[in-house]
Amino acid sequence: MKAARIHRYGGPSVIRIDEIDTPVPADGETLVTVAATSFNPTEIAVRRGVFDVDLPHTLGWDLAGEADGVPVIGFVDSGAAAQYATAPRDRLVPAPKNIPLRQAAAIPLAGLTAWQTVAHVRRGQKVLINGAGGGIGSFAVQLAKHWGAYVIATASPRSAEAVLGYGADEVIDYTTTVPGQPVDVMIHLVGSPPPWPVPAREQVISAAAPVRADVPSTHVVMSYDRDHLSALVALVEAGVITVDVTESYPLDAMAEVHRRGEAGEFRGKVTIVPH
């Protein structure tokens, strides 16, 4: 089978498409025929060697495919960027029935991170979501609206329409305008600190870069939760959450996906299809 792997750390060119043996599930695992994985920008850090991984390392965290004849989605520690992957059974849930697996691959990491970040927001609060045009942002805006918040979102012109479509009450173009209006909560989803004063009165929550050393904030690190993922699937099936996949690539283009992702050329979620 084909797998997108790195044998050493470095730029996008270290990604190789290797022909390797189909993995064999260990106890408690199952084999997934992969329909798609998704690009998550944190994997750039894996490729660069910011985190230590065993080499060679097969990329890919989000998984959508068929396991034991059942369409599933899930989250694995590595190996989803391949034609077949093994996954612990408890890392998989039934896929949404109303969208293709290739689209559902966008849900796990971004959806779970959004869920666990927005869970800190209370009904009726005014929330600034900074970085709403990204993969996590698309889920965060929809969840915050579903849970009863008033949402002000930052987005550049390329994402403004989509973010309004997710239900944001207001969109601020971060390329021209400082979000100065006071809010109860700020959710930060950008890989660099905001270059403007934080307008949150009660709480700052970051899933990305620390907001500022002098501003207390809660940092959320996604931890896999089967119940949260199943609840996300149910909201997709109920039509409450739309899964916005903006581009899709074959596995052979993984190095190009990393190059474009690193250059900031993507918005929303991008998927990779290995078959």
Ligand SMILES: NC(=O)c1ccc[n+]([C@@H]2O[C@H](COP(=O)([O-])OP(=O)(O)OC[C@H]3O[C@@H](n4cnc5c(N)ncnc54)[C@H](OP(=O)(O)O)[C@@H]3O)[C@@H](O)[C@H]2O)c1
């Ligand atoms: N804590 C965790 O467990 C966890 C898990 C996954 C990811 N992360 C981190 O969370 C962050 C977001 O991840 P993601 O997957 O959503 O990223 P992403 O999809 O790559 O986000 C890209 C989006 O960021 C927006 N953006 C870029 N610069 C911005 C700025 N200065 N102000 C406002 N928006 C800006 C752009 O929006 P426009 O299109 O509007 O320009 C772009 O579409 C990353 O730093 C990632 O490493 C954390």
